[in-house]
Amino acid sequence: MKTRELSEDEIRYALSLPEPNDRKSYTQTLAIDYFAENKKVIWACHTRWGKLFGIKSLLNRYRRVSSGKVNILLPTNPIRNEFETYLAGISNIHFYLLASYAGSNLPDEVYDCDILIVDEVQHALNKAATKYSQVIPKTRTNRILGLSATLDEDKLSYLDELGIHHQFSVPLKTGVRLGIVPAYQSLNIPVDLTPTEAREYLVQQDKIDQYVRFFQQVSPEKAHGLAFICANNSEVAADTARRMGGITPGQVTGSAINYRKAIGKRADILYTARNKEILALELLDRLPEQPIIVFGSRLAVGDRMAKLNPKLQVYRTGKTKQDRVQTTQLLANFYGGQKPYLYGCINLNEGFTVNNCSIAINIGVKSTELMDNQRIGRILGLDLDNPAKSATKINLYVQDGVYQGRSYVSQEAKWLRSAQKRQLFIHYLDSVDELSEYVLLNEPV
Incomplete structure (x- = not known):
């Protein structure tokens, strides 16, 4: 993944601008230029960077040369309402709400557009997701813009697999430095x-350790991950049982499920x-x-x-x-x-x-x-x-x-x-x- 951040010269120029909104607008112009140049891009910019203003500026600029269809995929209804209000007046924009399609495929029309914009793109970057993880690989446009505050290395690697190799990043530390967000x-x-919580925490930790040792027979370094997979994947559970010898697939699956239950109970103790x-x-x-x-x-x-x-x-x-x-x-x-x-x-x-x-x-x-x-x-x-x-x-x-x-x-x-x-x-x-x-x-x- 090629990442573009502001250079020191660009930061110095931004700091020479009198108002925070001027500095924000300058960074958004750089982001739009980067998208225009590279076509498939992630804007990984800190919260409060002003992605809505950036998108509006991008689409107004695009409308000078094309009236093509723009699809915007959004995770929640409040965010959809905000987008629709802010982008009102720009023609041929279609909004799709993730929650409306939870657990099912998106309609085919989502993939047919000139520009696809995916807000909170991290939701679409999980290979195992049942929501809209297919939106990027299925889309039939070469202009895709994903929006997120931060993406970890796993997500960036998956983007590379999907053919998106460019990221424009304004990290939070830069936003603070430019006065775009407060200190x-x-x-x-x-x-x-409490003593009661501590006792139960140790009980669940002992169970977790027991099941980790069980899966370490096959995968000493990745026992935790194997346990999670075996809970839902019968083929992997069967292969794990075969490699262990003398163990049935049902016993592997049962151990994996009990491992996940113990993980959940330990988390509940901490959360409550x-x-x-x-x-x-x-x-x-x-x-x-x-x-x-x-x-x-x-x-x-x-x-x-x-x-x-x-x-x-x-x-x-x-x-x-x-x-x-x-x-x-x-x-x-x-x-x-x-x-x-x-x-x-x-x-x-x-x-x-x-x-x-x-x-x-x-x-x-x-x-x-x-x-x-x-x-x-x-x-x-x-x-x-x-x-x-x-x-x-x-x-x-x-x-x-x-x-x-x-x-x-x-x-x-x-x-x-x-x-x-x-x-x-x-x-x-x-x-x-x-x-x-x-x-x-x-x-x-």
């Missing part, structure tokens, strides 16, 4: 498992750790009242927290008219300040903008850079009423611990390190008491 920091605060809930609620009490997003991994956790703090709402997505009405009212309460705290899971990661929100609390740590960048991006909107805005994401994570003399390694601590491996402005704190050095806190109640 930000990630503050990592550890919590302990009681001390993270307690600390998150304490932070909502001690931070000055303002819009705050709380990211989690389980809606049930948000429901429990909302019962203890009436200013916290839990964001859900639904398909019925009543669901949409409730969501509209919920967001109105959040934006209006009546209920300034909003809890959500992955449904808040994409297409959700709160310019006057500068703090997020993350109690659902994930292992991917993409998701971490997406969550940071929710609080990186420039606030015209507060030009000096800076943003803070507080990650509450389970740390390594000891239970009755047995030590355990926190998988969540590993996930956090993985997600932040290329991130800047990270601070590990020993406790919440150190937080006052970085953000304003009220006195404890």
Whole structure:
């Protein structure tokens, strides 16, 4: 994959421009030029870079030479609404919503166009996906633009296989340097498992280790991956049984399924750790009242927290008219300040903008850079009423611990390190008491 980033000369020129929007527009012009030159391109640009404005500029430029059909594939309804509103007035654009085709193939008309634009393209870059993983290989145009904040090496390798060899990248550190997004920091605060949670964590870890040893008989270096595959692939399970000898395919499949169950139960312990809930609620009490997003991994956790703090709402997505009405009212309460705290899971990661929100609390740590960048991006909107805005994401994570003399390694601590491996402005704190050095806190109640 050939990656094009801004050169130092281009960065210096951008910094000579007077306003952040001028610098943003300059980088978007470079991105459009790169697409015009290379035809099949990924824009891997940081959240809040302004992809919608970039797409609008690209299509207006294209309309000067062609009236050809443009198809845009979008992951969620709010993002689709945003695209349709922003691109209104540009002719011959067709929008397709991923959720409408979940679990099935897209209609053939999607692949028949002059330009195909795939938003949040990472969703289409999984060979095993049942959603729209075929959209790039099946399309019948030589102009394809994929949009994403960050793509890992596996995704970039798959793009190469699909014939897309060019990436225009504006990483988050460049956006901060150019003043396109405000300065930000990630503050990592550890919590302990309760004794009950620690005991169960060790039980599940022992099961995981047992099944890993089982699959290491065939694949010493890739036992984890083999276990995941055997749970769903009978042919691989049969081949694994044959290579082990004296084992039936059913025993291999059963071990693989039990391995995945143990992985899931271990993750649940981390995602629902009681001390993270307690600390998150304490932070909502001690931070000055303002819009705050709380990211989690389980809606049930948000429901429990909302019962203890009436200013916290839990964001859900639904398909019925009543669901949409409730969501509209919920967001109105959040934006209006009546209920300034909003809890959500992955449904808040994409297409959700709160310019006057500068703090997020993350109690659902994930292992991917993409998701971490997406969550940071929710609080990186420039606030015209507060030009000096800076943003803070507080990650509450389970740390390594000891239970009755047995030590355990926190998988969540590993996930956090993985997600932040290329991130800047990270601070590990020993406790919440150190937080006052970085953000304003009220006195404890």
